[in-house]
Amino acid sequence: MRARGIRISPEGAEGCRRRLQQLGLLDRTLRSVSLDGMIVFPVTAYPAKLEEGERCEADFPDSSSRENYRDIVELPDDAMPLLPSSFDMIGTKALVKLPPELERFGGEIGRAILEAHGSLDSVFQDRGVAGEFRLRRLTLLAGKGGTETKLNEYGLRMALDVAKTFYSPRLASERRRIGIAVAPGERVLDMFAGVGPFALHAARSASSGHVVAIDINPYAVSYMKENAASNSAGNMEAHLMDAAEYTGGPFDRIIMNLPAGGAGFVGRALAMLADGGTVDYYELIEDRNLEKRILSLEAEGGRVESHRKVKSYSPVQGIYHFAIRKALNRGARG
Numbered sequence: 001m002r003a004r005g006i007r008i009s010p011e012g013a014e015g016c017r018r019r020l021q022q023l024g025l026l027d028r029t030l031r032s033v034s035l036d037g038m039i040v041f042p043v044t045a046y047p048a049k050l051e052e053g054e055r056c057e058a059d060f061p062d063s064s065s066r067e068n069y070r071d072i073v074e075l076p077d078d079a080m081p082l083l084p085s086s087f088d089m090i091g092t093k094a095l096v097k098l099p100p101e102l103e104r105f106g107g108e109i110g111r112a113i114l115e116a117h118g119s120l121d122s123v124f125q126d127r128g129v130a131g132e133f134r135l136r137r138l139t140l141l142a143g144k145g146g147t148e149t150k151l152n153e154y155g156l157r158m159a160l161d162v163a164k165t166f167y168s169p170r171l172a173s174e175r176r177r178i179g180i181a182v183a184p185g186e187r188v189l190d191m192f193a194g195v196g197p198f199a200l201h202a203a204r205s206a207s208s209g210h211v212v213a214i215d216i217n218p219y220a221v222s223y224m225k226e227n228a229a230s231n232s233a234g235n236m237e238a239h240l241m242d243a244a245e246y247t248g249g250p251f252d253r254i255i256m257n258l259p260a261g262g263a264g265f266v267g268r269a270l271a272m273l274a275d276g277g278t279v280d281y282y283e284l285i286e287d288r289n290l291e292k293r294i295l296s297l298e299a300e301g302g303r304v305e306s307h308r309k310v311k312s313y314s315p316v317q318g319i320y321h322f323a324i325r326k327a328l329n330r331g332a333r334g
């Protein structure tokens with residue numbers, strides 16, 4: 001059906017789709033299309049202010065036909081219930097976790113995902129993260145391959161490589177939440193910064209402040225520098241460094257997102273924190289150990305002011321955020 005649309009490059013597509021959805025302008029009766037290397041989203045009306053992309057008209061397929069890859073893929077009946085209901089989309093790459101029974105159908109599944117999502121160019125099987133750099137082990141299932149991509153996270157542009165750097169779209173709203181909490185003028189350290197998503201959110205809010213972001217993975221730091229430049233984050237510096245060797249501060253906020261390995265760094269972070277400052281600490285723990293963990297974190301010298309489960313990891317484990325505050329010393333700065 002011929003309708004109004006917004007035409008955008010694949011890198012900006014996911015951010016644009018989200019914004020159109022938030023504005024209530026995405027036409028859900030139609031499906032997006034890929035035209036001459038650009039993505040076109042069907043809209044019920046053009047947005048009053050167009051921050052990115054351009055207005056156009058295009059022919060869109062009816063969404064009721066096929067928009068879920070599970071409606072497209074053809075597998076034996078006993079395999080269909082095992083198909084994952086969701087997968088990660090990082091820029092133009094999809095990363096899907098498959099149970100062992102589905103591995104032999106990986107090609108069919110990958111092609112169906114590509115067919116259902118016009119903004120993607122490759123689908124990889126994701127065998128989980130491993131190693132010091134927390135890298136995903138990936139196998140190409142369908143598409144042109146290549147692991148470098150670009151995306152937009154709440155208006156922040158980021159380039160990254162899904163095989164050589166860590167990035168999880170599932171933490172995007174958490175990063176935004178922390179970014180919003182950062183006050184202008186804050187001095188922030190991101191100890192395990194990856195390609196810089198937390199640091200970029202912090203730098204945007206800490207306008208007159210300063211953000212130091214470090215990571216031990218050279219690829220991550222190289223992308224982080226590129227991302228700081230492309231977002232004009234002049235108040236952010238990125239360093240290739242082991243957090244165990246970094247000394248600096250004092251900082252008003254220290255972000256620690258290494259959920260399965262950051263525990264040994266909490267004391268170090270508290271030592272670099274200004275009085276009254278906060279550590280935003282993430283850790284993967286068993287749900288039943290929550291109260292015990294709060295007590296052991298407080299034994300390191302701070303006070304756990306708040307905690308919340310950010311996401312489930314297994315039926316009995318979750319990634320938790322702990323806001324650990326260092327007490328204000330009488331006479332010290334606020």
Ligand code: SAM
Binds near residue numbers: 191242258259
């Ligand atoms: N904060 C980023 C994000 O949210 O996308 C990345 C988080 S990722 C779970 C953890 C990062 O810590 C990885 O990029 C890894 O290379 C880095 N890392 C691991 N050990 C480190 C260390 N000792 N010093 C500095 N960075 C480290």
